[in-house]
Amino acid sequence: MSKIISIHSFRGGTGKSNTTANITALLAQRGLRVGVVDTDIQSPGIHVLFGLDEEHISRSLNDYLWGKCEIKDAAMDVTSILQQFKPGLKGQVFLIPSSIKAGEIAKILREGYDVGLLNDGFQQLLEDLQLDVLMIDTHPGLNEETLLSIAISDALAIIMRPDNQDYQGTSVTVEVARKLEVPNLLLVVNKVPPVFDFDHVQQKIEQTYNCRVGAILPHSDEMMVLSSSGIFVLKYPDHPMTARLERLASLLIA
Amino acid sequence: MVECVVFHSARAGIGKSTLAANTAALLARRGQRVGLLDANVQEGGLTSFFGLGAKAIGCTLNDFLLERCEGMDAWYDVTPNWQLAPASVMLPQAGSIWLMPASPRLRDRAALLQTGFRIERITDDLIATAESLQLDTLLIDTHAGIQEESMLAMHSLAVAQTLVLVLGLDQPDYAGTAVAVDIAETLRVPQIVQVVNQISMLFDPVRVKQELAQTYRHPVLALFPYHPELAALGSADLFVLRYPKHAITRVFEHLAEALLTHVDPLQSIEQPPG
Numbered sequence: 001m002s003k004i005i006s007i008h009s010f011r012g013g014t015g016k017s018n019t020t021a022n023i024t025a026l027l028a029q030r031g032l033r034v035g036v037v038d039t040d041i042q043s044p045g046i047h048v049l050f051g052l053d054e055e056h057i058s059r060s061l062n063d064y065l066w067g068k069c070e071i072k073d074a075a076m077d078v079t080s081i082l083q084q085f086k087p088g089l090k091g092q093v094f095l096i097p098s099s100i101k102a103g104e105i106a107k108i109l110r111e112g113y114d115v116g117l118l119n120d121g122f123q124q125l126l127e128d129l130q131l132d133v134l135m136i137d138t139h140p141g142l143n144e145e146t147l148l149s150i151a152i153s154d155a156l157a158i159i160m161r162p163d164n165q166d167y168q169g170t171s172v173t174v175e176v177a178r179k180l181e182v183p184n185l186l187l188v189v190n191k192v193p194p195v196f197d198f199d200h201v202q203q204k205i206e207q208t209y210n211c212r213v214g215a216i217l218p219h220s221d222e223m224m225v226l227s228s229s230g231i232f233v234l235k236y237p238d239h240p241m242t243a244r245l246e247r248l249a250s251l252l253i254a
Numbered sequence: 255m256v257e258c259v260v261f262h263s264a265r266a267g268i269g270k271s272t273l274a275a276n277t278a279a280l281l282a283r284r285g286q287r288v289g290l291l292d293a294n295v296q297e298g299g300l301t302s303f304f305g306l307g308a309k310a311i312g313c314t315l316n317d318f319l320l321e322r323c324e325g326m327d328a329w330y331d332v333t334p335n336w337q338l339a340p341a342s343v344m345l346p347q348a349g350s351i352w353l354m355p356a357s358p359r360l361r362d363r364a365a366l367l368q369t370g371f372r373i374e375r376i377t378d379d380l381i382a383t384a385e386s387l388q389l390d391t392l393l394i395d396t397h398a399g400i401q402e403e404s405m406l407a408m409h410s411l412a413v414a415q416t417l418v419l420v421l422g423l424d425q426p427d428y429a430g431t432a433v434a435v436d437i438a439e440t441l442r443v444p445q446i447v448q449v450v451n452q453i454s455m456l457f458d459p460v461r462v463k464q465e466l467a468q469t470y471r472h473p474v475l476a477l478f479p480y481h482p483e484l485a486a487l488g489s490a491d492l493f494v495l496r497y498p499k500h501a502i503t504r505v506f507e508h509l510a511e512a513l514l515t516h517v518d519p520l521q522s523i524e525q526p527p528g
Contacts, residue, residue, distance in 0.1 A: 013267015165299030
């Protein structure tokens with residue numbers, strides 16, 4: 001059975017795209033066929049982690065939403081890019097990027113699109129590409145497309161930082177996910193200062209939100225130096241952070 | 255005439271609000287009357303730095319844009335309790351901080367998206383507000399990225415003397431910063447400066463400064479290393495007041511000083527932007 005996993009956060013800058021790309025790589029390492037859709041149409045970014053820029057992207061999610069192509073035509077097989085880091089990687093990874101052309105972003109923001117097409121597209125992708133897992137990288141906040149991707153997800157990871165600015169929005173998002181009856185709901189606490197007691201953070205967050213914490217991810221200097229130009233778990237397979245992300249990946253596909 | 259400084263970044267979560275709040279505290283400690291506008295009407299969180307709980311907040315920028323209140327109804331005196339600051343770090347005449355928050359209520363955020371609003375309502379009101387509150391400096395914190403919500407930032411730039419671009423050393427920062435610089439230059443913002451935040455100790459700060467100044471043609475005023483103590487505060491307090499002698503506080507002070515001394519409207523008329 002294939003699964004849809006959404007990675008979301010209420011505020012920007014929490015590390016959604018990074019987490020999505022890393023979980024994707026870990027699942028591919030296990031031999032799975034994984035699709036990644038960048039539904040952050042307003043501020044797309046995950047393509048950077050796969051080493052892609054404007055020149056590489058010929059078709060995008062935008063073209064599908066405008067009826068210019070089928071969604072599978074916008075899927076780029078990025079497996080070979082991951083294999084540069086990890087020769088012999090068994091699975092396969094397809095990326096469906098959002099357009100990064102300023103004009104196209106402006107057009108879709110101005111004109112809007114039929115959100116229902118997203119759901120059809122996701123189902124079509126699972127079928128056409130015979131995916132085991134479809135990962136959805138969302139736009140922060142609670143808009144129509146986010147609600148839709150939460151509603152159809154088998155698993156949802158809500159990412160937050162241990163920061164007062166993140167707390168209220170996160171609790172609203174958790175409530176919404178509960179109402180939408182997401183079967184597997186996890187919180188991920190990211191960029192935790194190394195001076196914190198991680199067990200204590202986990203306990204406190206689980207208590208406060210009454211929701212399971214899938215991972216506590218420390219702030220990492222290596223992650224920052226990599227600066228979105230590569231996928232951490234492939235570059236640092238033995239890093240403790242990778243072990244934490246491995247556990248998160250297992251929880252998400254459980 | 256009030257000095258207006260806009261804080262903007264290409265990417266969210268890079269520390270705009272932390273910089274704006276702490277800069278406000280330092281300027282106020284020097285005796286200034288400082289205004290702080292949270293123009294991030296969708297995700298703003300400046301209230302948390304001043305311990306202003308959601309329940310204590312009535313009118314906000316969202317309400318004002320929705321024409322539910324007058325401008326002055328949405329400004330709050332959030333001046334820190336200077337008595338709590340050690341005497342050694344206090345200057346004789348402490349000033350004050352006034353905050354116009356963005357709404358923490360989801361329905362107010364949604365209302366702006368649904369009904370739309372006239373941005374001019376706030377930019378037109380700012381000068382009058384600054385006069386009645388007798389502000390020396392007005393700091394505007396914006397939504398990240400150039401998109402619908404950041405129209406507010408663009409309009410603020412028209413009244414701003416200084417744009418502080420906050421960036422980390424991450425790929426999405428680069429393209430976004432270039433776009434923001436272009437827009438600010440087109441709008442003839444007299445002074446554009448960069449502040450680099452959350453950088454790893456593994457980078458050479460001197461080289462980073464030089465390269466960024468060269469790439470974006472505007473000076474780097476300050477460079478903040480990632481610091482766990484700052485992150486550990488979790489936006490719950492003003493770092494510079496809690497840790498007045500900390501090395502990071504000195505970087506904040508340097509920034510506040512630079513903003514004060516560089517911002518010189520006369521000089522900016524003689525120097526064409528770019």
